[in-house]
Amino acid sequence: MNSAFVFINLFAFFCLIFAIIKDRAKAKRALVIALNSFFRILPMVIATVILIGLILGFVPKDQISKIVGEQAGFKGILVVAVLGAVLHIPSIISFPLAASLLKSGASITAVAVFITTLTMIGVVTLPVEIREMGKKMTILRNGLSFFIAIIIGLVMGWIL
Amino acid sequence: MRRDLMLLGFVSSVTIVLLSIFPENRGDVITSSWEFFVEMMLILPAVMVLMGLFTVFVPKDLVVKHLGRESGLRGVFIAIVMGTLPTGPLYIAFPIASALLKKGARVSNIVVFLSAWSCIKLPQELVELEFLGVRFMLARLALTVVFAILMGLAIEQILSRWERYECCEG
Structure with a gap:
């Protein structure tokens, strides 16, 4: 476990203090929203945590690295990219999931590609996007995002 | 739920x-x-407290007000900053983006805005920092910004070419 959580909590704490000084009523409203969203996301968090336990406890390391690791090559990256584009997981949850995959033998490239397509491309939200932005723009944005996600992943695997 | x-x-x-x-x-x-x-x-x-604070303290029309007018590097910068503010999921951003386009905002800035909105939300970055480490987070952040800008420019070019082509054909 790393110590980033200290920084994160301090940051949130000072923002909250600042908000309370600035506008008490608004800060209270923010806390209510925070509490609601915390409980709304909690079932997903617990489900993810259990899933992570299953992955780390059952799937052998070399199995994961065969599918999404260094040896998997470009095919593995493509699979991960498509998975990320199709799945509809809140990004907050995708990070611990990604960390567990990394821990069990996935490559940095695969993990970075997964996170990027997951957040940038939404197959589920395609109808909304087409309605609001038009067909051309939607196809271009999602298509190009798919490619740049792979490029981002490859560069990250190369520099990290 | x-x-x-x-x-x-x-x-x-x-x-x-x-x-x-x-x-x-x-x-x-x-x-x-x-x-x-x-x-x-x-x-x-x-993370939830931060999201709540942003939802309450950063009004949505702030985004609309600032992103519509600016162009150039300043516009790109504002598009990124506005996108990273955690004001909701991506499907909320589409109506904002389309309203901005109708108002005459640059296509490239809108694409950058949507990419930032989806990819680099501030509270999410903190979760990434915790689980994947500072190097991973910063590298992905920097690469995403660079490629989002390139993608924005590319889409702008392609769309304007298609429009020209369509107008001459029909």
């Missing part, structure tokens, strides 16, 4: 079945789950 609870129920029952068939894996599964759960609980409340 109900779907999430159903998912949780499904995952839990599968896990219980698996762990009773393979008791030798019990230790590993429970330790890993517990470690990740603790780590999640250490940051999740703080």
Whole structure:
């Protein structure tokens, strides 16, 4: 476990203090929203945590690295990219999931590609996007995002 | 919410079945789950507080007001900053983006805005920092910004070419 959580909590704490000084009523409203969203996301968090336990406890390391690791090559990256584009997981949850995959033998490239397509491309939200932005723009944005996600992943695997 | 609870129920029952068939894996599964759960609980409340604060203190029309007018590098910068403010999921950003386009905002800035909105939300970055480390987070952040700008410019070019082509054909 790393110590980033200290920084994160301090940051949130000072923002909250600042908000309370600035506008008490608004800060209270923010806390209510925070509490609601915390409980709304909690079932997903617990489900993810259990899933992570299953992955780390059952799937052998070399199995994961065969599918999404260094040896998997470009095919593995493509699979991960498509998975990320199709799945509809809140990004907050995708990070611990990604960390567990990394821990069990996935490559940095695969993990970075997964996170990027997951957040940038939404197959589920395609109808909304087409309605609001038009067909051309939607196809271009999602298509190009798919490619740049792979490029981002490859560069990250190369520099990290 | 109900779907999430159903998912949780499904995952839990599968896990219980698996762990009773393979008791030798019990230790590993429970330790890993517990470690990740603790780590999640250490940051999740703080992340939620930040999201709540942003939702209340940063009004949505602030985004519309600033992104519509600016162009050039300043416009790109504002598009990124506005996108990173945690004001909701991506499907909320589409109506904002289309309204801005109708008002005459540059296509490239809108694409950058949507990419930033989807990819680099501030509270999410903190979760990334916790689980994947500072190097991973910063590298992905920088690369995403660079490629989002390139993609924005490319889409702008392609769209304007298509429009020209269509107007001459028809």
